[in-house]
Amino acid sequence: MPLSMQRWQLAKYGCENLQLAEVAVPVPGPEQVLVKVQAIALNYRDLLIIRDGMGMPLQLPLVPASDMSGEVIAVGPNVTSFAAGDKVINTFFSGWVDGVQPHASVMFGAPGPGMLSEYVVLDEDSLVLAPRSLNAVQASTLTCAGLTAWFALTENASTRPGDTVVVIGTGGVALFAVQIARAQGARVVVISGNDDKLERVKHLGAAYGINRKQTPDWAAAVRAITGGRGADHVVELAGGDNFGQSMAALTQGGRISVIGNLQGNELRTSVFPLLQARVTVQGIAVGPRRALEDLVRAVDWQELKPAVEKTYPFEQLPAALDHLERGSFGKLVVTGPGL
Template sequence: MPLTMKQWQILPAGLDRFRQTQVAVPTPGPGEALVRVRAVALNYRDVAMVDGTIPPPASGPIVPGSDAAGEVVALGSGVTCLRIGEAVIDVDNIGWFDGPPPAHANSAPVLGRLAEFVVVPAAQLVRAPTTVSAISASTLPVAGLTAWFALVEEGRLRAGQTVVVQGTGGVSMFAVQLAAAHGARVIVTSTSDTKLERAIALGASAGVNRVANPEWEQVVLELTEGLGADHVLEMAGGDNLRRSLAAVKLGGRISLIGLLDDAELRAPMLEILFKRVTLAAIAVGHRRALQDLVQAVDQLRLEPVVDRVYAFDDAPLAFDHQRRGPFGKVVIDLSD
């Protein structure tokens, strides 16, 4: 094992402030594992933290990246749940293993994964799927689990339901695949006909172009014979919540996931009350749900949608691609 490793650091507020550094390989302490990182998938929040939309946890340099897949190369004392050489992915919510979030759980995003080696508490690691590559597995801990948690864990998804998925990013494409696999009818909204066609090829039943149909909620009502959707994944924020509220059925559910348009939400309170809508905030999910998702990926032979893979040295280009809005996921490959 080398004594030093490469990692990327950023000073928040600009991609031009990326720098690759050489640092010592960390040593796992009691209850920890050293993981050789093989792939890191990017999320909206990674770019938002660089740009200042989401405040970083520190004012100085940070090592970005939350989604990672790799293999265990060393174990600290007391670790019996993992083996050297085991392929793993990491849980994003620290200290949340099952059930409601405990009071002591750390809800801040995991960081520090854009490095050749990382030390992770063994309890935060989950065995990776056996049917996909490390590149695909790296997309599961945040984007995959967010979609799974919204639809399956909390949404109690059932065959025959109608789900509205907004956009074609990582969470949205996982939602399309998972909802379709459960027998649900999926309606996707996007500004691109090409992306809508690709989403339908993945299992969506219908697509709505939000440029051609700015009042997209009316199309959803037409497609559902005026009843509305059982579940809407709200990805934009701001005034878009009004449209999601109009598109959901009486007693339906809206999962609050993204803030692509606005970090605030605006919607009429009376309509929320009269429609008896459940508004559920989804901030990824717990460890047991990630284990369930891994089993589903293997059983369904589900292949995560990866738009493009970048080399480790091209990490700034990967962040720029993420900012432009990928179809599915952008992944950084550290396998070499």
């Protein structure tokens, strides 16, 4: 076991201020686990944190990123769920096992500790066993993007075979939503402004793709596809004015899962479609440890394969963040040092 390790840290905000530092390897305490990080999946939130902390009063230096997969190296006293050699992924929130999220629970990667490090120490209840069917790069994408899509489609919704699920966009959460909804037996319609991505998403199980630039009233196109009935569920990742289209696309008693806000921090539409269609609108903010364990079992059973566009070596984090800014089809992943 080495005494020192590498980690990316931020002394002050801005991507140009990221530093690759050498620090001591942490030691696990009671009910804690030491993990050698093998892969770190990036989320757009990580870029926003690096830029300005997203308005949170964060303590610097800060280690970014919330999602990792790795191997257990050592465990502290009283750890019962893990042993050296286990492959694991972390939860997105600390201390949220199930039920209502505790007030003391925090997001990893800010304000909680980040994962862009050679080794991390986490509490036992912030880890789950990784899927047996995925490699480390693929497994790292489940923590946030995978669980967000899973929670939207399985926890507060009852997707049935033959339902129509509309997914907005082709980012990490969206592509997980396509695969999960398809595994549930739903007919999936993807809305995007890129024909190439719409074609690619069909290989993941989407039945239809609608170019929102060519068809601004895409809700009418969804209704045409469904014979006038409308969609049962819309996974809303844009917000803003797009929310009105999502509302118009729904069947009576349909559901919208609000996850993203690419068009700003408001949801803009008339209240009347909401009332007339008796729509349920639910906010989704990832989920607890128990739901992540459920997702892991489903991934192994259904043989779901996360869409990863590209991996970057640990020392090339700035290039990975630049790619994240430009957008990708699926996830971008940074591999751990020396891998």
